[in-house]
Amino acid sequence: MKLLTCPLNGPRNISEFTYGGEYHPMPDHQQVAAREWAEHVFFHDNAAGVVIEWWCHSASSYWFLAERNTISDQILRTFPADEIFTQRIDFEPAPEPTINATPTAGESQ
Amino acid sequence: MPFGLLKYGLNSEYPAQHHFSPATELKKHYDVVIIGAGGHGTGIAYHLAKYHGITNVAVLEKSYLGSGNTARNTAVIRSNYLTEEGVTFYRESVKLWQDLSNEFNYNVMMENRGQLTLAHSDAAIRSFRWRAEVNQHMGVRSELIDRQQIAEMVPNLNMSEDSRFPIMAGLWHADGATARHDAVAWGYAKGACERGVELHQLTEVEDIEVTGGRVTAVKTNRGRIECGCVVQAVAGASSVVAKMAGIPLPIHSYPLQAMVTQPYKPILTPHVSSPHLHVYTHQTSRGEFVIGGGSDPYPLYNTRATLDQRESLTAAALELFPFLAQARMLRQWAGTTDMTPDYSPIMGLSPVENYYLDAGWGTWGFKATPICGKTMAELVATKKVPEIIKPFELERFYKFEQINEAGATAASH
Numbered sequence A: 001m002k003l004l005t006c007p008l009n010g011p012r013n014i015s016e017f018t019y020g021g022e023y024h025p026m027p028d029h030q031q032v033a034a035r036e037w038a039e040h041v042f043f044h045d046n047a048a049g050v051v052i053e054w055w056c057h058s059a060s061s062y063w064f065l066a067e068r069n070t071i072s073d074q075i076l077r078t079f080p081a082d083e084i085f086t087q088r089i090d091f092e093p094a095p096e097p098t099i100n101a102t103p104t105a106g107e108s109q
Numbered sequence B: 001m002p003f004g005l006l007k008y009g010l011n012s013e014y015p016a017q018h019h020f021s022p023a024t025e026l027k028k029h030y031d032v033v034i035i036g037a038g039g040h041g042t043g044i045a046y047h048l049a050k051y052h053g054i055t056n057v058a059v060l061e062k063s064y065l066g067s068g069n070t071a072r073n074t075a076v077i078r079s080n081y082l083t084e085e086g087v088t089f090y091r092e093s094v095k096l097w098q099d100l101s102n103e104f105n106y107n108v109m110m111e112n113r114g115q116l117t118l119a120h121s122d123a124a125i126r127s128f129r130w131r132a133e134v135n136q137h138m139g140v141r142s143e144l145i146d147r148q149q150i151a152e153m154v155p156n157l158n159m160s161e162d163s164r165f166p167i168m169a170g171l172w173h174a175d176g177a178t179a180r181h182d183a184v185a186w187g188y189a190k191g192a193c194e195r196g197v198e199l200h201q202l203t204e205v206e207d208i209e210v211t212g213g214r215v216t217a218v219k220t221n222r223g224r225i226e227c228g229c230v231v232q233a234v235a236g237a238s239s240v241v242a243k244m245a246g247i248p249l250p251i252h253s254y255p256l257q258a259m260v261t262q263p264y265k266p267i268l269t270p271h272v273s274s275p276h277l278h279v280y281t282h283q284t285s286r287g288e289f290v291i292g293g294g295s296d297p298y299p300l301y302n303t304r305a306t307l308d309q310r311e312s313l314t315a316a317a318l319e320l321f322p323f324l325a326q327a328r329m330l331r332q333w334a335g336t337t338d339m340t341p342d343y344s345p346i347m348g349l350s351p352v353e354n355y356y357l358d359a360g361w362g363t364w365g366f367k368a369t370p371i372c373g374k375t376m377a378e379l380v381a382t383k384k385v386p387e388i389i390k391p392f393e394l395e396r397f398y399k400f401e402q403i404n405e406a407g408a409t410a411a412s413h
Helices: A034-041 B002-010 B038-051 B084-098 B100-103 B123-138 B147-153 B181-194 B239-244 B307-320 B321-328 B364-384 B386-393
Strands: A005-008 A012-013 A017-022 A052-059 A064-071 A074-081 B029-035 B059-062 B117-121 B141-144 B168-175 B198-200 B205-211 B214-220 B225-231 B252-263 B271-274 B280-284 B288-295 B329-338 B346-348 B356-357
Touching: A005 A064, A005 A074, A064 B214, B029 B038, B038 B059, B038 B181, B038 B356, B038 B364, B059 B181, B084 B100, B084 B123, B084 B356, B084 B364, B084 B386, B100 B181, B117 B123, B117 B147, B141 B147, B168 B288, B181 B198, B181 B364, B205 B239, B225 B239, B225 B364, B239 B356, B252 B307, B271 B307, B280 B307, B288 B307, B288 B329, B307 B321, B346 B364, B346 B386, B356 B364, B364 B386
Parallel strands: B029 B059, B029 B225, B059 B198, B117 B271, B225 B356
Antiparallel strands: A005 A012, A017 A052, A052 A064, A064 A074, B117 B168, B141 B168, B205 B214, B214 B225, B252 B288, B252 B329, B271 B280, B280 B288, B346 B356
């Protein structure tokens, strides 16, 4: 049995957890170009070595971060997300769609 | 024959036939450097040498020939995919497989056993109908079969209606096959080496020099080599190698574990898979049952085996074939699957002009070996992307034009 230490629930069998992907900052989806957005969504660092990644304790739905070595499978450290996210992140809201607006060039209705 | 063997055994010189070129010094320059000597890498070298007359080629391998995922996959050959691009690509590969032993005069022990995928739900039956229609339309033999046909085809399969997930129907793929996986790399490497290609084992690429958008040289543990172009064919390490050339890839690398039982007399002809139970199995020509499943639950660059995966594979295999409860397991191992978001490979051009990608081979690389050798060699020789692999370009992720084959895997990953 491999153990993972949940910052909230303590050491638990790793089968109780769900892997949630690499930690990387999200670009502002309202401002970013399609190409960069594609890179954010699809592309991964997929590094061989120590990485920071999201994990979720499925039974309690608690999300946290873990530092793990992807070659040795050693879990070096787990910590709550508020170590990184010290304040709330808000993106600018999308502009309200205007009704009966004339379509811009190249845009189909 | 016994005397011949005895004579050979007593001979002090062992007149063995050398299949591959002996280890030599690395040259200063090669026209083509292929990273990775698995089925794909050696296949590309073979096609370059035989069909395009390009023989100033080095195949670099950090370990030994065919030691990566070529040796670790479960040797399934099939073309019953779901998208037009996918079916066309794998169909052409299956055709090449049929004549592969003759092609390089090396027995790959090709066996056309067929493949049976099981449905345990109405939703699965609907998707099988869809796949059967797509396949038939494109000249691939796939059909929906009922419980009675399944029971006749695989008499040892547990057809009980009282099991947790009773078998409701099946997708029968007569073109499904299996082959000796190591022999594919050996056959291609032999054919390539006979034509002047150099195979360099224990030669690890440590860095790739890119100047002005072009690769100029690769640095290895045995020295620096200048090169006209580079092809990377390193399933299981695609991201790591591409990163040396500064190319990000949409890949996560997960281990995929499989195991094999003691040998039995021949009792199972086709390959049987159950996406619902996350398991697939076939009986090898040695009589062993090879049992494979989905990828591990999280990414890892390690081929260790886990008890968790062994338990879940065993539970699923026993649900299909209860007699396996008596079986002893001989081995359990893992390969590394480079999973792409759409479960299709990444082939062709890269942002670096003379650097070609043969990557993202997740769980579908072995069956594609011959078509990759052929098409990637054509790309390197002509600098034009063959039509059949155009849809698999890296650029598709930037254009949001993925080729979704997630529904056509043998086990959900």
